[in-house]
Amino acid sequence: MTSLTNTNTNNSKPYRPNVGIMLINDKGEILIGERIDISGAWQMPQGGIEEGEDIVAAARRELAEETGIAPALTDFIKRTDDWLYYDYPDTVSEVHKKHRGQKQIWVLLRFKGEDKDIAADTAEPEFSAFKWAKPQEVIALITPFKRPIYEAAIKELLG
Numbered sequence: 306m307t308s309l310t311n312t313n314t315n316n317s318k319p320y321r322p323n324v325g326i327m328l329i330n331d332k333g334e335i336l337i338g339e340r341i342d343i344s345g346a347w348q349m350p351q352g353g354i355e356e357g358e359d360i361v362a363a364a365r366r367e368l369a370e371e372t373g374i375a376p377a378l379t380d381f382i383k384r385t386d387d388w389l390y391y392d393y394p395d396t397v398s399e400v401h402k403k404h405r406g407q408k409q410i411w412v413l414l415r416f417k418g419e420d421k422d423i424a425a426d427t428a429e430p431e432f433s434a435f436k437w438a439k440p441q442e443v444i445a446l447i448t449p450f451k452r453p454i455y456e457a458a459i460k461e462l463l464g
Contacts, residue, residue, distance in 0.1 A: 308334040320390060320404060324351060324367060325458060326349055326376070326411075329415055329463075330416050330437055333439075335439075335440060336369050336436075337349055338350065338432030340427075347438075347443075348451065350367055350433050352409075360410050365414035370428070374426065375422070378417050381412070384411060389454045391451060439450070440459045444451075444456055
């Protein structure tokens with residue numbers, strides 16, 4: 306089940322707190338990466354929030370870890386007002402089995418750098434390639450179980 310709010314209370318597994326990063330350029334395009342482990346699977350950078358970590362700091366840390374983009378090359382614009390939830394499909398990898406899904410706060414950042422500042426060859430690579438895409442193209446490329454979350458985040462942050 307994919308939901309925008311936490312509506313399923315029957316599952317005892319927790320949701321993993323997570324930050325999603327919507328990085329936009331001056332053309333209003335969004336940065337997406339092709340997952341290194343699943344060819345053809347595109348997504349925006351995202352990652353876990355450490356205990357007590359500020360949401361925007363977590364977004365900038367995850368962005369740097371996954372794309373090599375230094376925090377100084379981004380401006381914070383805004384974030385979603387509340388958590389957005391999704392459940393993992395049954396086919397999710399074993400590493401995620403301790404959680405039922407993710408609860409995400411999305412952060413909108415403006416990119417001030419150049420494309421050469423974006424790198425797939427980070428210390429622990431998650432993406433094999435990056436590209437800039439219009440919001441509707443992003444929605445079309447995202448794996449179906451995440452699509453409602455992406456639609457909600459884009460609507461709230463880019464309106």
